[in-house]
Amino acid sequence: MIAYLRRRVLLLAVSFLVASCVLFLLLRLLPGDPANALLPMGATPEQVAEVRHELGTDLPPLEQFASWARKMATLDLGRSLISSLPVGSEIAARLPVTVPLTLLAFLLSVLVAVPVGFFTACRGRTWYGSLIGAASQFGLAVPVFWVGILLIDLFALRLRLLPAGGFPVDGWAHPGAALTALALPVLTVSLVMSASLIRYVHSAALDVLDSDYLRTARALGASFAGAVWRHGLRNAAAPVVSVLGIELATTFLGAVVVEGVFALPGLGSMLVRGFAQHDYPVIQGILALSTFTVLVIGFLTDLVQRLIDPRLRRTTTGTPA
Amino acid sequence: MKRQTALFIGLALVLTACGTSTPPAEPASVIDVGSLYEPQNLDNAGGGGQGVIEALAGNVYEGLFRLTDDGQVENLLAAGHKVSRDGLTHTFTLREGVRFHSGDPLTGADVKHSLERIIGDGSKSARKGDLSVIKGIDVPDPSTVVVTLSTRSVSFVYNLSQVWIVNDAVRDPATTEDGTGPYKVGTWRRGSSLTLDRFDGYWGERPDNDGAVFHYYTDASALNNALLTGVVDLVTSEQSPDALAQFEGDPRFRISEGTSTTKLLLAFNDREPPFDRALVRRAVSAAIDDRKLLRSIWGDHGILIGSMVPPSDPWYEDLCRLNAYDVALARKLLAEAGLPDGFTFTLDTPNYDPHPTIATFVKSELAKVGITVNIRIITADEWYTKVYQRHDFTATLQEHVNDRDIRWYGDPGFYWGYDNPEVAELIKRAETSATAETQASMMRTAARRIAEDAASDWLYLNPQIVVSSSRLSGYPVNGLNAQFPVYDIKER
Numbered sequence: 001m002i003a004y005l006r007r008r009v010l011l012l013a014v015s016f017l018v019a020s021c022v023l024f025l026l027l028r029l030l031p032g033d034p035a036n037a038l039l040p041m042g043a044t045p046e047q048v049a050e051v052r053h054e055l056g057t058d059l060p061p062l063e064q065f066a067s068w069a070r071k072m073a074t075l076d077l078g079r080s081l082i083s084s085l086p087v088g089s090e091i092a093a094r095l096p097v098t099v100p101l102t103l104l105a106f107l108l109s110v111l112v113a114v115p116v117g118f119f120t121a122c123r124g125r126t127w128y129g130s131l132i133g134a135a136s137q138f139g140l141a142v143p144v145f146w147v148g149i150l151l152i153d154l155f156a157l158r159l160r161l162l163p164a165g166g167f168p169v170d171g172w173a174h175p176g177a178a179l180t181a182l183a184l185p186v187l188t189v190s191l192v193m194s195a196s197l198i199r200y201v202h203s204a205a206l207d208v209l210d211s212d213y214l215r216t217a218r219a220l221g222a223s224f225a226g227a228v229w230r231h232g233l234r235n236a237a238a239p240v241v242s243v244l245g246i247e248l249a250t251t252f253l254g255a256v257v258v259e260g261v262f263a264l265p266g267l268g269s270m271l272v273r274g275f276a277q278h279d280y281p282v283i284q285g286i287l288a289l290s291t292f293t294v295l296v297i298g299f300l301t302d303l304v305q306r307l308i309d310p311r312l313r314r315t316t317t318g319t320p321a
Numbered sequence: 322m323k324r325q326t327a328l329f330i331g332l333a334l335v336l337t338a339c340g341t342s343t344p345p346a347e348p349a350s351v352i353d354v355g356s357l358y359e360p361q362n363l364d365n366a367g368g369g370g371q372g373v374i375e376a377l378a379g380n381v382y383e384g385l386f387r388l389t390d391d392g393q394v395e396n397l398l399a400a401g402h403k404v405s406r407d408g409l410t411h412t413f414t415l416r417e418g419v420r421f422h423s424g425d426p427l428t429g430a431d432v433k434h435s436l437e438r439i440i441g442d443g444s445k446s447a448r449k450g451d452l453s454v455i456k457g458i459d460v461p462d463p464s465t466v467v468v469t470l471s472t473r474s475v476s477f478v479y480n481l482s483q484v485w486i487v488n489d490a491v492r493d494p495a496t497t498e499d500g501t502g503p504y505k506v507g508t509w510r511r512g513s514s515l516t517l518d519r520f521d522g523y524w525g526e527r528p529d530n531d532g533a534v535f536h537y538y539t540d541a542s543a544l545n546n547a548l549l550t551g552v553v554d555l556v557t558s559e560q561s562p563d564a565l566a567q568f569e570g571d572p573r574f575r576i577s578e579g580t581s582t583t584k585l586l587l588a589f590n591d592r593e594p595p596f597d598r599a600l601v602r603r604a605v606s607a608a609i610d611d612r613k614l615l616r617s618i619w620g621d622h623g624i625l626i627g628s629m630v631p632p633s634d635p636w637y638e639d640l641c642r643l644n645a646y647d648v649a650l651a652r653k654l655l656a657e658a659g660l661p662d663g664f665t666f667t668l669d670t671p672n673y674d675p676h677p678t679i680a681t682f683v684k685s686e687l688a689k690v691g692i693t694v695n696i697r698i699i700t701a702d703e704w705y706t707k708v709y710q711r712h713d714f715t716a717t718l719q720e721h722v723n724d725r726d727i728r729w730y731g732d733p734g735f736y737w738g739y740d741n742p743e744v745a746e747l748i749k750r751a752e753t754s755a756t757a758e759t760q761a762s763m764m765r766t767a768a769r770r771i772a773e774d775a776a777s778d779w780l781y782l783n784p785q786i787v788v789s790s791s792r793l794s795g796y797p798v799n800g801l802n803a804q805f806p807v808y809d810i811k812e813r
Contacts, residue, residue: 041722041723051368156546166547169514
């Protein structure tokens, strides 16, 4: 197990390094210049040159990479080119919006998708089973921002139950107000996420329900529910857990889009603005953080899978997929 | 599975319960302003962008002079202003009893520092070029500042109205504010809102409200929803005309239309064929029905201008007749230019509204006279690099937001490369003329010349539309140069 962990952590570090380098290069390939975001129209060429020098964007890319890598090694994300504030603390200020949004949406979609997916698998041939299946198909086809707009129209503009967007000025000082602000965004993301998750759970459950061991368990006298609870869930969980890791990352992406629609001051809106202004440290900081998070989630998913499925533990040298 | 179901129900209950709780009550008479322009930092000379001017100009920072909403320049921190006979020496007497938010008194040294910040190295101010006529700044006593100029500059006082007086003790104005205005910066939640708190030590008249919160949105419909649901009391500048329909005829809202300084241009590269010839430019201008375009974009709002001058500039004159819509004339001009069958050109079009719509309109209008337009969609950033800096384009669409920016037609190095020595001379001499009247008359001539030459095609002038709750009054209708003073806003 220790050898496995060591290998896995090493792999994590290498993946992170490679991802960061690719990211750095891709960003420099984008056409544009952060000086444009800082200078108004009518700025003289001298002012442009001065700003570039000040920002360090006039240096050769290799030198820029070296200085960035040096800082990264000490966990320093640098300062925003535009606001000149430290990127690390700016990200930290946005986390109280994005993290609860992502986690709540993820939780809600799992809580909806797992029972519904199982239920539809058990009742696949009834009319409401098919209806839920069709609804989840529809959910897959609908873009998340559009769901957001529809929910705003219904719950905020017509029913006046929830705010149309924004986040309390004092953050989580009043948890009720903060949760209210997040209610519609969470609902939006989780609606779309659970649609795809339902399908995974559904097919995993179908595999289990059709399996020989379940039939054998029933033949040995177990009730249907008892057989599913004792033998089915654990077997169905393995493929679902591997998908959950990816889904959590996708939920974050959904949150990024939804933050724009709901005017939430989270990482997503910060990232979008960073791109618009070529604010490299901001983009790199957020993407490095999210890359890291996704890699760690993948790592944890693997661990959980090994706990669920003893067969994986037998091959200590192999790297599970 | 049972446990999960229980959790799900629990979460659903929490979310429903939150739905009925109300956000904390706000103290009375704080104005909630909704805007699309969040500042990038707090310094208007340090890349703060349009947003920092909107929120802070006049509210947190004050200049020696103030530009009023109808375009007049008034004394503000300057109590008196004397100009020498040759127009080169300006003596300013500072208002007494003015204090910064930190408590420091306003002195001539602060004024000197504030001016040097604009003209010095590292300045990101758009006024740097204008104020480079400053040759020397002396502070003979704490309440007097003497500025000497290298040439006469009739716009000097106007330009000073755009320079903020900052406390010279502040090291980093991008992150620390210390102005003399009626409000000080409270909390700034980046990506969300900026709070202005009333400053009790203000030298002048007390504001009509207790403070203001600027709420920032990246999405215009999210902003309009905030107004519809009462999260904000007004929207500083509506950029999406389609949205106006939901406020029109609703007694809860009031729509005001002022004049903006934002001109929508079809800018030609005047250096290169085919647009190096006035005949071709005039043909294109005549072939496009600007009125129809304006109506399709803004409905009944906005006006046609016919040159680079909005009505709030002192040298405005209605010049629409010079390049009026006339397809027959366009054909005739093309024939004269030796292009009877038209030609093909690429139109670099910024990818954000309303440019792509306009590009399609221009394409269909020009097809009528045989001109083929290839639309190339580019990002705002590519526009700056490719068009604005490298001059690598044939024609482009762009909004020009600045006031008094006809002067760029006097600079052959500007991106559109209009090179007419007569116009350049007129604009230069206008700036050094002795009186504002002479200046205005020369600028009017220059505006007429560039219109006759169709240096660019000025498609229309954006309206400046504020939508507010009908309980509010006292907000700026024109919001010149993006400023949005909130001190006169009150709730009934």
